[in-house]
Amino acid sequence: MRDAAGQQLQGVGRSLEDRIDRIESHLAIQQLPIRYALAVDARDLDAWAGCFRPDVEMGRHGRGREALLAYIEPLVRGFRRSVHQICGHRLEFTDRDTATGSVYCRAEHEVGDRWIVMAICYRDDYARVDGEWYFSRRREQHWYAADVTERPQAVGFNGWEGSGEPALPDAFPSWAPFWKDM
DSSP states (O other), X not given: OBOTTSOBOXXXXXXXXXXXXXXXXXXXXXXXXXXXXXXXHHTOHHHHHTTBXXXXXXXXXXXXXXXXXXXXHHHHTTOSOEEEEEEEEEEEEEETTEEEEEEEEXXXXXXXXXXXXXXXXEEEEXXXXXXXXXXXXXXXXXXEEEETTSOGGGGTTBOOGGGOOOXXXXXXXXHHHHXXXX
């Protein structure tokens, strides 16, 4: 059965087995951002890399978990303590073995004598490989990075050089159209 826009209605016309698989998949995928956050904060890089599919594509950095580890280890050595708090997770299946999602996160990082707070949105691609769900790709976009003693506006929303330029809110497709008449 389809809705007025022609989209398959949730659960309608699917077998019980397919619906249970979808629920189990949803729950497994929701654990990935949490496992990722715990692994980063514990500096358990093997557990962190284990959140990504074994053949993860790293672009110019190579392919596979070893390339991923070589890329991330110097980055996480740039701050001592960290706390990544997962605040919400939207998930959409593209087919039985792939999905996309967005995850909100408030991250805090000890950088020297500064305590940097970031508001992040991760844009994720997920894939089921050999029955297990993994990240295929994870893209970080953030609203700001600022020391806990600073207002984000006071530092141009970029108070930590390690965070890169904030992409949000401008990266939301609806942002510019909403403000176009202002």
